[in-house]
Amino acid sequence: MDFELTDEQKVWRETVIRFSRKELAYDIADFEKSGDFPWDAWRKCSDMQLMALPFPEEYGGCGVDFLTTVLTLNSLGYACKDAGLVHALATQILCGLQLYFFGSEELKAKYLPLLCRGEKVFAQAITEPGSGSDAFSMRARAEKKGEGYLLNGNKVFITNGPMADVVIVFAVTDPEKKTLGGISCLVVDDGLAGFDKAKPLKKMGLNTLQNGELFFNNCEVSSDRLLGKEGQGAIIFNESMEWERSLLPAAHLGTLERIFEITLKYAKERNAFGKNIGSYQAVSNKISSMKMNIELGRGILYRCAVLKDCNKRASLDASICKLFISESLKQACLDAVQIHGGYGFMCEYEIERDLRDSIASTIYSGTSELQHNIIARFIGL
Structure with missing residues (x-):
């Protein structure tokens, strides 16, 4: 490849x-x-x-x-x-x-x-108060009514949700079938009767990103707003995760590269005990690990993208990509703060914000623990 x-x-x-x-x-x-x-x-x-x-x-x-x-x-x-x-x-x-x-x-x-x-502005609504990584335990219902669906339920932590003009909502259409054939996707416009959006939630990081709750109360959605066929929600979800677990880690890898360059420059310029701190193995090991993870992350990221361009499945590769790059970014930010010492802890130097932002990367789009479970399943465990 x-x-x-x-x-x-x-x-x-x-x-x-x-x-x-x-x-x-x-x-x-x-x-x-x-x-x-x-x-x-x-x-x-x-x-x-x-x-x-x-x-x-x-x-x-x-x-x-x-x-x-x-x-x-x-x-x-x-x-x-x-x-x-x-x-x-x-x-x-x-x-x-x-x-x-x-x-x-x-x-x-x-x-x-x-x-x-x-x-x-578009958003996808999957997560609910009682279902995060266990996405298919969602309780939002879309019941057939005449020529459309009656949508009821709540979604939470939805990215772009508070400012969304259009939301792709995942909901249960057939409780008996559960995951396969039981979940569907509906395209819902802002302003539709029964659809309400809450104010953005306050977060630890990613504070410019608008995340919030969405409420559907007897919201009537016409059948021509069905994405795919009824019951294809799980298929759409699984395919979407392969794209999402490539797009977001791509940005994370870019941030990791920036953190690496900033930290490398600082380690070369900052002196302690008569020489630059990068000459100390305790510091250089952290920075060399950043470089190693950048190169390894780039390989799996490009592999995922090429697989999708070839119309091939990339479920395993995407989980590895998401897990490895997000955890590498979080660790790099922690190490960068440590290497910068007091300066790294100060808001003025911005590294602390990168650290706060990085924490969420191991949570959204499936937690690191979930990615480990997916990988384990692929290898027969």
Whole structure:
């Protein structure tokens, strides 16, 4: 499997890095305090067509492959310090992939151009108060009623939820069938009677990212808003996780690269006991581990992307990718704070924010513990 980037991909990566450093270099601390979303940055990303990358031109997309899309998220994670914005963009793309691969022609024509232009914000609603990693124990119900469905239930921690114009909702349509054939996906527009959104939740990190609760109370959804066929929810979910566990780790790997470079530079410049601290093995071991994890993470990330471009399943690879890169990022941030000492603990140096943001990477899209379980199942345990 060839992971060598083309000249066009290399140029595009540098283009995204330059764009991020110039246009997305705002003071994140101000947004963290206010809890506001950086709409101006969102519009700039839209103008750059970052949300349109993997979709056909007929829907307003750019028609690039999944590897290039993954590379873009990687570049954003590296050069844009607002992990919340990057996560919101990844969610927008993920929802677009669900619509493109499983939506009817009517749904694709209606929603994809709006998604690609960033005019409408999209979210996917899976997690509930009583079901996180155990996603298929969801209790939200979509019961057949006439020519549509009556949707009831609550969703929580939904990325982009408080500001979403369109939500892809996973709900139980046949309790007897449970997972296989019992869950379906409905595309729900903001403003539909019976659909309410709560204010954004306050979090430890990713404070520009808008996460919140969604409430559905006798919400009537027409049958033409069904994504895929009735009962295909588990299939859509499993396919979506392969995309999600490539897109988000791509950004995490970019952040890991940035943390590595910042820490390496500091270790070369900071002196203690007559020599730079990087010359001490206790410090150099931490930094060399960062470099090792970057190279290993890049290999599994590119493998996942190429598998998806070849229309192959990547469930095992995606779980390895998500687990390895997210845990590597969290450890790198902890080590970076330790190496920077008191400076690393100060908000002014921003590393503490990267650490706070990194914690969630081992939780969302399936916890690290769940990824271990998936890998164990694949090897027969």
